Amino acid sequence: MSATHPVGVAPSPWTAGQRLVLAVLLVVGVGGLLAGYTGTSGTLRVGHQVVWIDLAGAALLVSGAGVILFLTAGRRAIGQRRLGLFGNVVEGGAAAALATGVAAGDLVSAPTMTKYHRADCSFVAGKAGVVAASAAGHEQAGRRPCGVCLPGGDA
Amino acid sequence: MDIVKYTRNQWDRIGAWLCVIGGAVALLVGYLGVSDTLNTGEQMPYIVSGGMVGLFLLGLGALLWLSADLRDEWRKLDAIDRHLVETNRLPAPSAEGSDVASPERNGQVVPREVSLR
Numbered sequence: 001m002s003a004t005h006p007v008g009v010a011p012s013p014w015t016a017g018q019r020l021v022l023a024v025l026l027v028v029g030v031g032g033l034l035a036g037y038t039g040t041s042g043t044l045r046v047g048h049q050v051v052w053i054d055l056a057g058a059a060l061l062v063s064g065a066g067v068i069l070f071l072t073a074g075r076r077a078i079g080q081r082r083l084g085l086f087g088n089v090v091e092g093g094a095a096a097a098l099a100t101g102v103a104a105g106d107l108v109s110a111p112t113m114t115k116y117h118r119a120d121c122s123f124v125a126g127k128a129g130v131v132a133a134s135a136a137g138h139e140q141a142g143r144r145p146c147g148v149c150l151p152g153g154d155a
Numbered sequence: 156m157d158i159v160k161y162t163r164n165q166w167d168r169i170g171a172w173l174c175v176i177g178g179a180v181a182l183l184v185g186y187l188g189v190s191d192t193l194n195t196g197e198q199m200p201y202i203v204s205g206g207m208v209g210l211f212l213l214g215l216g217a218l219l220w221l222s223a224d225l226r227d228e229w230r231k232l233d234a235i236d237r238h239l240v241e242t243n244r245l246p247a248p249s250a251e252g253s254d255v256a257s258p259e260r261n262g263q264v265v266p267r268e269v270s271l272r
Contacts (some may be wrong), residue, residue, distance in 0.1 A: 033208055033211060036203045036207065044196035044197065049199040053199060077229075134199060
């Protein structure tokens with residue numbers, strides 16, 4: 001498969017070490033189950049079979065733990081990456097608002113927009129022609145409050 | 156639809172279904188084997204080969220299916236990452252080792268920080 005992932009980013013959520021741990025634990029599980037089956041089928045005495053049943057059960061738990069660890073690691077890696085990509089949207093929006101000279105508490109909009117926003121809302125970040133006005137002014141212009149930053153709400 | 160291409164792209168989900176079906180069959184075989192005799196010594200092998208192997212295969216199927224979902228999500232993040240670089244909202248990785256370069260964290264390559272402006 002061709003490497004379509006961006007430069008500097010791992011091609012999958014898991015490292016080679018995590019894959020290796022999973023493989024080892026799954027092999028332990030398969031081996032334990034095979035040993036358990038062989039041991040229990042080799043005798044009809046329940047007292048001897050119980051040990052092998054315990055071994056198979058332990059192997060099943062070990063492989064299950066490997067599965068859980070593997071999935072958790074993948075979930076965590078994706079969470080970190082999402083945080084890296086989208087985590088600082090608010091800071092980016094605030095910086096953009098300050099760069100345009102609009103005060104952080106202003107209610108702003110642009111001529112092409114149908115809603116008005118707080119100046120630090122990410123939806124106005126980078127928009128051209130952003131102007132500040134009162135809420136009544138925006139309403140008179142036919143704009144409605146943004147449903148994300150809630151310019152008409154508290155704080 | 157090209158079945159070979161589909162199989163190559165969705166090998167993990169196909170494997171998941173096969174594991175789940177195999178697990179269900181193993182559980183059924185185990186049940187039939189256990190219910191076929193009253194001798195506990197004869198029932199034990201069916202508990203392992205049917206019950207435990209069935210559970211193992213069901214777990215393996217769940218692993219394959221969920222890991223396929225995680226890989227899909229990772230690829231979507233790849234697409235977003237590439238789009239941000241192409242639209243200049245995310246600096247392309249540089250060779251100077253600036254904060255754009257991905258640091259290693261717990262052995263996992265972590266992504267670059269970005270400001271969506």
